[in-house]
Amino acid sequence: MTRKTTRHALLYAGVVLTCAILVFPIYWLVVTALSEPSQLRQLPPSFWPSEPRWGVFGQIMAEKPILLWLGNSALAAIGAVSLSMIVSVLAGYSLSRFRVRGGQSLGLFILTAKMLPATLLVIPLFGIFRNLELIGSLWSIILAHATLIIPFTTWMLKGYFDTIPRELEQAAMVDGCSPLGAMVRVILPVSAPGLAATALYGFVLSWSDYAYARTFLTNAQGNWTANLGITTMKGEYISNWSDISAASILVALPILAIYLFLERYLVGGLTAGAEK
Amino acid sequence: MPRSAFFDLARPSRRHWLGYLLLAPAVLLIALIIVYPLFVSVDLSFQNVNIARLDQPRRPFTTANYERLFASEDFWNACWVTFKLVTIVSFFCFLLGLGTALLVNNRFKGQALARLLVALPWAIPEVIAVVIFAWLFDSSFGLMNWLFIRLGLVDQTINWFSSPDAAFAVVCTVMVWKGYPFVSIMMLAGLQSIPEDFYNAAKVDGARAWQRLIHITIPSLMPVIGVTLVLVMLWVFRDFSIIYVLTGGGPLKATQSLSIMTYEQAFGFFKMGYASAIGVITLIVCVIASRLMIARAPDNI
Numbered sequence: 065m066t067r068k069t070t071r072h073a074l075l076y077a078g079v080v081l082t083c084a085i086l087v088f089p090i091y092w093l094v095v096t097a098l099s100e101p102s103q104l105r106q107l108p109p110s111f112w113p114s115e116p117r118w119g120v121f122g123q124i125m126a127e128k129p130i131l132l133w134l135g136n137s138a139l140a141a142i143g144a145v146s147l148s149m150i151v152s153v154l155a156g157y158s159l160s161r162f163r164v165r166g167g168q169s170l171g172l173f174i175l176t177a178k179m180l181p182a183t184l185l186v187i188p189l190f191g192i193f194r195n196l197e198l199i200g201s202l203w204s205i206i207l208a209h210a211t212l213i214i215p216f217t218t219w220m221l222k223g224y225f226d227t228i229p230r231e232l233e234q235a236a237m238v239d240g241c242s243p244l245g246a247m248v249r250v251i252l253p254v255s256a257p258g259l260a261a262t263a264l265y266g267f268v269l270s271w272s273d274y275a276y277a278r279t280f281l282t283n284a285q286g287n288w289t290a291n292l293g294i295t296t297m298k299g300e301y302i303s304n305w306s307d308i309s310a311a312s313i314l315v316a317l318p319i320l321a322i323y324l325f326l327e328r329y330l331v332g333g334l335t336a337g338a339e340k
Numbered sequence: 341m342p343r344s345a346f347f348d349l350a351r352p353s354r355r356h357w358l359g360y361l362l363l364a365p366a367v368l369l370i371a372l373i374i375v376y377p378l379f380v381s382v383d384l385s386f387q388n389v390n391i392a393r394l395d396q397p398r399r400p401f402t403t404a405n406y407e408r409l410f411a412s413e414d415f416w417n418a419c420w421v422t423f424k425l426v427t428i429v430s431f432f433c434f435l436l437g438l439g440t441a442l443l444v445n446n447r448f449k450g451q452a453l454a455r456l457l458v459a460l461p462w463a464i465p466e467v468i469a470v471v472i473f474a475w476l477f478d479s480s481f482g483l484m485n486w487l488f489i490r491l492g493l494v495d496q497t498i499n500w501f502s503s504p505d506a507a508f509a510v511v512c513t514v515m516v517w518k519g520y521p522f523v524s525i526m527m528l529a530g531l532q533s534i535p536e537d538f539y540n541a542a543k544v545d546g547a548r549a550w551q552r553l554i555h556i557t558i559p560s561l562m563p564v565i566g567v568t569l570v571l572v573m574l575w576v577f578r579d580f581s582i583i584y585v586l587t588g589g590g591p592l593k594a595t596q597s598l599s600i601m602t603y604e605q606a607f608g609f610f611k612m613g614y615a616s617a618i619g620v621i622t623l624i625v626c627v628i629a630s631r632l633m634i635a636r637a638p639d640n641i
Contacts (some may be wrong), residue, residue, distance in 0.1 A: 075446055082443060083457040089472045105481050143385035155366035162359025177374050177631040181578030183599040184619035187606045188380035211373050243358050272465040274581035291467040295585050305475045312468045
C-alpha cells in the first residue's frame, strides 16, 4: 500500500512540475501584461505584480487599433472558412461516398498541398494578386488562406463522413429523397458537430497566419490582421513589453477559447488524411 | 423510368455523375489558387525576373537561377541550418511530446485538466509564442538571463539575439515549445488505442514498467510515430513566421532556413526568379516527404 502511495505522489509531483514548466511562458505573458513597465525592469523579478493593472486591456485598445486588427482577422477568417467549407463539404462528401475516376489522385494531391510551404506559394500569389489589384485588400488573404484551409477541411470532412453509415442515405432515398436531398437533409444535419469542429479548425489556421498578411497587407494599415499588428508593435516598442503582452493576450484569446471547445476533435484535425 | 431506379445510389452511372459534380467546385478552386500558382512558380524559376509581373512578356528560358543557387554559399548554409533545425527540433518535440503523453495517460484525479494544460501551447499563435519568448530571452531584463545567472550557469548576461549559437538555441526553444503539443496529442490518441489486455498479460508474465514500455507501448505506437515524425519534420522544414519574427534569419544568417532565404530573396531583394528556384527545391523535398508518409500509412488513405 505504501509503495502505491509513493508512486502516486511521484506521479502527481511529475504532472504538476511538467505542467508548471510548460505553461509557465503563458503565465509569464499574463504577469507581464499586468505589470507596470517600470516593475519589469526590477531584479529579481516579481512573479505576480503587486498591483495588477487590470485596466491595461482597455488602455491598449484605446491606444492601438487592436479592435480593428481583430476585426480584420475575423473577417479574413470568416471569409476564408466560408469559401473553404462550401467546396470542402461537397468534395469531402464526394470522396467519401462516390467512386469518382481520379478521385484518389485528387485526394493525394490535396494531401500533398497540405504540406506546401507558404513561402513557396506566396511568390506566385503575389504576382497574380497584383495583376488582379488585390494586394492590400482582405480578399488577397481570404484566397491565400483558402489554400491553407481547403486541404485540411476536405480531408477532415471526408474522414468524418466516412464514419456516418451509408444506411442513413439509403433510408432517406427509399423515402423518396434524391441523392442530393439525402445529403443536404440527412447527412449534413447529422454531421453538424463535425462540420463545426472542421470550420473552427479552419478558423485557427487563418487566424494564425503571418506570412500572407505580412506580404499582402503591410502597406495597407487599415487592413492589418492581428498577428501583423502585433509584430509591428514588437518592432516599434523595444522596451514596452507589457503593452505588447496585453495585446498578445487579446489576440490569443479566441484561439484559446476554440481550443477548449475543440480539444476532443483535435486529433481528427491534426491527422486529417494521414490517419483514421 | 421509375423514380427509385433513377436515383439509385448503387447504379454506377448515377454515382459518377453526382460525384463529379460535387467535386467540381473544389477542383476548380484548387486549380486556380494552388495548381496555377505552382506552375507560375516553376515557370518563374526558369526566368531572370526581378519583379513578378505576370502581365509582362515572359523572359527567355534560363537555368541561371539554379546554377547560381547551387554555387551560392548562402544556399548551402540555409540547407545546413534547415537540416539542423529539423533534426534538433523534431528530436526534442518527440522527447517532450511522448514524455508528456505517457505522463498524463496515467489515471489520476485531475487528468482531464492536466491533458488540457500539457497541450496548451498548441493554442498559442506562432507570432504570440515569439513575443513571449523574445521577452523571456530579452538581453537586459529577460527572465532567462536572470535565471541563468542565478543558477550560476553564466557570469554575465547573454545577448541572445546577437550571438549566432544563442539565437539558434532560442529559435529551437520556441519551435519545440510550439511543436511538442502536436506530438503529445497524437501520442495520447495512439496510447488510447492500445488494448488494456496487452498490459494485463504482460503484468501476469511479470514484465516491469520499463519492459512494458519497450515491448508493448513503443511497438504499438510505431505507425503513429512514423506519421507524426514526418508531419513534425515538415512543419519545422517549412516554418516561416517563428524564425522571421524572432530573428529575421540572423545574426550572420545563423537562423536563415530555406523558407527564410526564399522570402528574403523574393520580398527583400525582389529576385523573384531566384527565390522561386529555392521554392521549387523546397517543393521537391516536401513532395518526397509527404509521399514517404503516405507510403507509411497505406490503408488509411
